[in-house]
Amino acid sequence: MLDFPLWRRVFLWTVTLFFALSAIPSLLSLSGVRLPEALPSPMVNLGLDLAGGSHILLEADPAQVAAQRMETMEETVRASLRNAEPRIRISDISTSGRRISFLLEDPGEIDRAREILMPSINGAGTTREWDLDVIDGSRFVLTQTNAGLNLAIDNAMQSATEVVRKRIDALGTREPTIIRQGDDRIVVQVPGLEDPQELKDLLGQTAELEFKLVDQTALASDIVQGIAPPGSEIVPYAAGSDFAGTSTAVRRLGGVRGDSLTNAQQSYDQQTNEPIVNITFDSQGGARFARLTSENVNKPFAIILDGEVLSAPNINEPIYGGTAQISGGFTVESANQLAIALRSGALPVDLTVVEERTVGPDLGRDSIEKGAIALMVGLAALMAFMIATYGRFGVYTCLALILNILMILGVMALFGPMAALTLPGIAGLVLTVGAAVDANVLINERIREERARGRRVVQAVESGYKEASRAIFDANITNTIAAVIMFLFGTGPIRGFAVVLMIGIVTSVFTAVTLTRMWVAGWLRRTRPTDIVL
Amino acid sequence: MKLLKLIPDNTNIKFLRWRVPFYAVSLLLMAASLGLVFGKGLNFGVDFIGGQMVRMTFTESGEAPVAELREDIGALGYGEPIIQQFGSANEISIRMKLPEGADEQPALATVMGDRIVDTIQEKHPDARLDGNDTVSAKISQELAWDGGIALALAMLGISIYIWVRFEWQFGVGALFALAHDVTLTLGLFALTGMEFDLNIVAALLTLIGYSLNDNIIVYDRIRENLKKYRRMPLAELLDLSVNETLSRTVVTSTSLLITLLSLLVLGPNVIFGFATAITFGIFVGTYSSIFMSTPILIWLGVTSDSFVPAESRADAQDRKARET
Numbered sequence: 108m109l110d111f112p113l114w115r116r117v118f119l120w121t122v123t124l125f126f127a128l129s130a131i132p133s134l135l136s137l138s139g140v141r142l143p144e145a146l147p148s149p150m151v152n153l154g155l156d157l158a159g160g161s162h163i164l165l166e167a168d169p170a171q172v173a174a175q176r177m178e179t180m181e182e183t184v185r186a187s188l189r190n191a192e193p194r195i196r197i198s199d200i201s202t203s204g205r206r207i208s209f210l211l212e213d214p215g216e217i218d219r220a221r222e223i224l225m226p227s228i229n230g231a232g233t234t235r236e237w238d239l240d241v242i243d244g245s246r247f248v249l250t251q252t253n254a255g256l257n258l259a260i261d262n263a264m265q266s267a268t269e270v271v272r273k274r275i276d277a278l279g280t281r282e283p284t285i286i287r288q289g290d291d292r293i294v295v296q297v298p299g300l301e302d303p304q305e306l307k308d309l310l311g312q313t314a315e316l317e318f319k320l321v322d323q324t325a326l327a328s329d330i331v332q333g334i335a336p337p338g339s340e341i342v343p344y345a346a347g348s349d350f351a352g353t354s355t356a357v358r359r360l361g362g363v364r365g366d367s368l369t370n371a372q373q374s375y376d377q378q379t380n381e382p383i384v385n386i387t388f389d390s391q392g393g394a395r396f397a398r399l400t401s402e403n404v405n406k407p408f409a410i411i412l413d414g415e416v417l418s419a420p421n422i423n424e425p426i427y428g429g430t431a432q433i434s435g436g437f438t439v440e441s442a443n444q445l446a447i448a449l450r451s452g453a454l455p456v457d458l459t460v461v462e463e464r465t466v467g468p469d470l471g472r473d474s475i476e477k478g479a480i481a482l483m484v485g486l487a488a489l490m491a492f493m494i495a496t497y498g499r500f501g502v503y504t505c506l507a508l509i510l511n512i513l514m515i516l517g518v519m520a521l522f523g524p525m526a527a528l529t530l531p532g533i534a535g536l537v538l539t540v541g542a543a544v545d546a547n548v549l550i551n552e553r554i555r556e557e558r559a560r561g562r563r564v565v566q567a568v569e570s571g572y573k574e575a576s577r578a579i580f581d582a583n584i585t586n587t588i589a590a591v592i593m594f595l596f597g598t599g600p601i602r603g604f605a606v607v608l609m610i611g612i613v614t615s616v617f618t619a620v621t622l623t624r625m626w627v628a629g630w631l632r633r634t635r636p637t638d639i640v641l
Numbered sequence: 642m643k644l645l646k647l648i649p650d651n652t653n654i655k656f657l658r659w660r661v662p663f664y665a666v667s668l669l670l671m672a673a674s675l676g677l678v679f680g681k682g683l684n685f686g687v688d689f690i691g692g693q694m695v696r697m698t699f700t701e702s703g704e705a706p707v708a709e710l711r712e713d714i715g716a717l718g719y720g721e722p723i724i725q726q727f728g729s730a731n732e733i734s735i736r737m738k739l740p741e742g743a744d745e746q747p748a749l750a751t752v753m754g755d756r757i758v759d760t761i762q763e764k765h766p767d768a769r770l771d772g773n774d775t776v777s778a779k780i781s782q783e784l785a786w787d788g789g790i791a792l793a794l795a796m797l798g799i800s801i802y803i804w805v806r807f808e809w810q811f812g813v814g815a816l817f818a819l820a821h822d823v824t825l826t827l828g829l830f831a832l833t834g835m836e837f838d839l840n841i842v843a844a845l846l847t848l849i850g851y852s853l854n855d856n857i858i859v860y861d862r863i864r865e866n867l868k869k870y871r872r873m874p875l876a877e878l879l880d881l882s883v884n885e886t887l888s889r890t891v892v893t894s895t896s897l898l899i900t901l902l903s904l905l906v907l908g909p910n911v912i913f914g915f916a917t918a919i920t921f922g923i924f925v926g927t928y929s930s931i932f933m934s935t936p937i938l939i940w941l942g943v944t945s946d947s948f949v950p951a952e953s954r955a956d957a958q959d960r961k962a963r964e965t
Contacts, residue, residue, distance in 0.1 A: 495645040
């Protein structure tokens with residue numbers, strides 16, 4: 108038990124020094140010293156609550172994805188049957204909930220219609236996306252399948268995450284973390300970002316741009332009441348646009364969507380000097396835009412962003428160049444934001460901020476300083492207490508304590524972002540210091556007892572370590588259970604706390620049991636005392 | 642060299658003799674705590690009820706204009722803010738309940754948050770935003786649920802571990818001691834009205850772990866003594882075990898309290914509640930491991946036969962070892 112051959116001592120010291128030295132760069136940087144570049148310098152990562160920054164949790168509404176699929180499917184059905192050779196006529200098309208139903212005018216065309224719609228119903232992958240029923244011989248009913256909807260939500264979230272990443276990158280912030288969470292959430296963490304307003308504005312924009320024809324047949328009195336002619340819908344003007352507070356009617360189908368852009372830039376109107384956004388379509392979008400404008404010269408069309416009309420200019424001439432200009436009461440800033448949003452693509456689904464946590468950088472710096480002071484003072488007082496209580500054995504305990512703190516920080520530095528130091532983590536560090544001595548207390552008390560029972564020094568020490576380890580083991584298991592549960596259920600800062608506890612449990616058993624035993628054994632061998640003060 | 646001994650050698654306090662009055666007092670305290678928690682209620686932070694908490698420092702004035710802020714924020718129509726100073730007089734926290742309709746429209750919470758921060762900073766350019774937490778109703782419900790589950794799981798998991806390592810009576814005893822510690826700590830928070838947020842849940846989980854340490858040490862000694870002194874009356878044996886481990890219990894708890902007090906007094910203001918919960922919990926936990934979890938073993942009918950199977954196995958091994 109007290110036998111430590113040379114190889115074992117070398118091994119233990121190597122492990123100890125490796126982890127303890129890994130903490131040095133972080134400690135030096137705390138006092139402003141930087142090591143030369145050539146030296147490896149792992150750093151303890153700071154959590155958002157210490158480094159300052161923003162944590163934003165975004166949530167999507169799955170119902171919106173379902174609604175969008177309905178709309179797309181309706182358009183697909185109309186277009187593919189209309190474009191069939193010969194054309195298949197349908198009527199009484201209606202949507203409700205998750206179903207689209209329509210009537211074939213010629214029931215003899217059932218098989219052909221089914222064949223044409225099959226690719227859209229089956230979808231691209233292996234998942235069947237829609238169920239098709241034919242009722243009464245000529246009514247088609249399409250119902251979204253759950254699997255199809257889930258797939259669509261999954262896809263939408265995947266590309267939404269990508270879009271969010273692009274937009275944040277465009278802001279030029281440092282090292283953002285963007286993680287999809289669960290079925291319908293995205294976590295965004297941006298260290299060092301003090302004012303998340305810009306970020307939230309940017310993410311709050313779906314940036315779905317549409318060009319739709321204004322329905323000139325709609326009566327002003329109907330629009331006010333929200334009644335649209337068949338095939339049209341009422342869309343309000345955006346706040347800040349020329350007709351803010353009023354609405355207009357636009358044709359529901361047959362417009363061009365702004366999702367096929369190759370570029371978008373903030374610029375100024377050459378006549379009015381008003382901020383505008385210049386957009387460039389890709390070739391396909393450009394062709395569609397050219398067709399829309401050439402077929403509707405001298406009619407107004409509405410530029411709609413996220414369901415609000417920005418402006419409704421007249422089409423003076425066909426636009427063939429594939430570029431367009433968007434105006435609508437922008438400020439330079441909002442035009443710039445729109446340009447970024449358009450460049451990064453529209454979000455396939457609206458995202459709502461459901462949780463936001465921002466910490467200013469000063470508070471974190473203050474916390475680190477105060478935490479360090481609390482740690483130092485607590486440590487000093489504790490070391491005095493240990494030496495007063497256990498004498499020489501207390502000195503070993505103190506050495507173990509210092510190495511323990513260094514090793515915890517060292518392990519955290521080596522693990523990097525996976526083990527970031529948070530505000531509760533600092534408390535965890537202080538707490539671990541207090542708890543780490545427990546193992547030594549148990550051992551020392553046991554040695555005292557064994558001595559009191561008249562055992563000789565070496566036997567007393569040996570059985571002190573042996574008998575105490577069972578209790579030390581059990582005690583640390585319960586702490587591990589608590590820490591693991593905290594880690595599994597906790598959010599950022601609390602996870603940081605759990606991480607410190609877990610690392611601390613391992614390092615404190617190592618330093619308080621293994622290392623002190625090595626030191627005590629070395630001392631016993633060297634001096635062979637017949638009595639110990641304990 | 643004369644060493645410090647908090648507990649003199651051969652201390653023999655008859656803890657068990659007073660078990661009924663101690664239990665009566667503790668049960669009363671637990672009932673009072675529960676009464677406070679359910680009657681007065683806990684002062685839940687935004688983590689659990691949603692809403693907003695802003696922390697600000699007015700860098701260029703000695704004291705935050707609390708009355709003025711209360712009026713300005715009240716004028717926004719979101720209801721009355723709760724404004725508290727913490728740390729120095731120019732550091733404040735402002736708490737707001739979720740605005741109406743925020744259950745259906747989660748975005749309303751952040752809109753309110755932004756408006757409040759803007760309102761203050763417009764009037765007080767020196768107001769430094771130290772923290773802004775805005776939590777919607779949905780998220781806060783999830784956090785509350787997760788927190789509750791985590792606490793329950795931890796208590797149950799640890800008790801099961803003790804049950805497996807020891808005997809069922811010990812598991813029950815541990816669970817009761819844990820319930821005691823957690824209840825009293827909750828009672829303290831209800832009594833003082835200190836804010837109860839996610840950090841406090843972490844503190845509760847931690848104190849569960851540490852309070853259990855003490856239990857385990859005592860239980861471990863009880864098990865050892867049950868095997869060693871087969872004929873000793875149980876009450877006497879429990880007293881012996883508690884006394885034998887008393888020095889360790891006191892030294893360890895003192896160590897923890899030394900560091901925790903330093904954290905309470907010198908540490909960051911923001912974790913004052915957290916440090917308070919753990920400090921109080923360690924205190925209560927030490928008490929409960931002596932006065933609660935040990936006497937209950939008598940009532941649960943632990944006998945010196947509880948560990949006989951384990952012992953006879955050990956005996957058999959010993960005999961075998963001697964024979965060979």
